[in-house]
Amino acid sequence: MPVSLVILAAGQGTRMNSDLPKVLHLLAGSPLLHHAMQAGRSLGPERVVVVTGHGSEAVTRAALAFDEDALTVVQAEQKGTAHAVAQAAPLLADATGDVIVLYGDTPLVRPETLEAMQAARARHAVVVLGFHAADPGRYGRLVTDGDSLLKIVEYKDASEEERALTLCNSGVICADAKLMFSLVAEVGNANAAGEYYLTDLPELARKRGLSAGVVICPEDETLGVNTRTQLAEAERAFQTRARAEALENGVTLTAPETVFFGLDTVVGRDSIIGPCVIFGPGVTVESGAEIKGFCHLEGCHISRGATVGPFARLRPGAELAEDVHVGNFVEIKNAILDEGVKVGHLTYIGDADVGEFTNIGAGTVTCNYDGVMKHRTRIGKNAFIGSDTMLVAPVTVGDNALTASGSVITEDVPAEAIALARARQVNKPGLATRLREHLLKLKASRK
Structure with a gap:
């Protein structure tokens, strides 16, 4: 009817x-x-x-x-x-x-x-x-x-x-x-x-x-919500129901009372959800994925076999393919990570496409915002992005390319090339000692 x-x-x-x-x-x-x-x-x-x-x-x-x-x-x-x-x-x-x-x-x-x-x-x-x-x-x-x-x-x-x-x-x-x-x-x-x-x-x-x-x-x-107290009671009731349904559907919750689901959260069976994970709106986790503790997820899709966290944040538009690894203190926003990509730690990937089996080193940032508009970074497959690389978008790194640690990449990197974009190191023998002695004398003179 x-x-x-x-x-x-x-x-x-x-x-x-x-x-x-x-x-x-x-x-x-x-x-x-x-x-x-x-x-x-x-x-x-x-x-x-x-x-x-x-x-x-x-x-x-x-x-x-x-x-x-x-x-x-x-x-x-x-x-x-x-x-x-x-x-x-x-x-x-x-x-x-x-x-x-x-x-x-x-x-x-x-x-x-x-x-x-x-x-x-x-x-x-x-x-x-x-x-x-x-x-x-x-x-x-x-x-x-x-x-x-x-x-x-x-x-x-x-x-x-x-x-x-x-x-x-x-x-x-x-x-x-x-x-x-x-x-x-x-x-x-x-x-x-x-x-x-x-x-x-x-x-x-x-x-x-x-x-x-x-x-x-x-x-x-x-339960009708007319006060803040009733809103808190409704939240408690919703989460209790959602946790029970997840467990019944074959999801492992290692500390159920600390996991908070969104209205439309979808988690496949045989997934593992660690403690203190928060799901915002629009999150889908496929079967066999693992979300480790203290992660915040919103508007994202996580495919089978992927691992996220601990202490990771996935924002709207984050798409993780199968067997992607996103580690601790990593933030992903409006980015597509193809199969097998690894982003281990201390990294921001925003407005980007990352090809399969690429490795993103610690401290990497896709510099996507110029103060007015957002720009996209494209990284090919099997690339290696060295630690502390700044990718100033719009920029493309080709397949099998490599960026040296500490580089600021402002131009496209061809496939199979190495990009070094940092000043040459210069050593000044003895200067550190002389500078320290000078500063100590200066400090003493001001007492």
């Missing part, structure tokens, strides 16, 4: 005490909004509508960065969840199939849960996501009969018997698109806040003779 998503992301999040819109705070290196969009992506939605409000321009940019086909609409006044969904109605007027309403500040809902909600639509016209709360507190309660939902009762309106229920409302809801917006149009605001709430939909559906149902998920999936 086709499905569309409506993601509510209009809130300011005043309890975050931040100028940044709440849904743009980072969890696992990505905005909270992206987590909701990622969960819904598994359903293959025909359309995704993000309802923005506070910081709408920034939220729109973030939504389009994740999905360039996403649609956005502004909720100029925040008048409740049903009012927010109503803003999406014109953009989904001709939508077929279901609509699922998600929340940009509820990042941990699993794709499997959304799939279960859509499956439950075969039995019910409206499906609500519920959870059993350890401490129900002031959550809205779900009053059920089997898997049929009779009504949603807000805490302040609940009887003592209803308050004793532990089955609570997450806010996530699914219904046929036309029915969803038809019911939303009937929602009133006869409540203390004068707002329009989605919680009215199940009861409105039942008045039409339609059934409402509940899908139950673990409580941690429904």
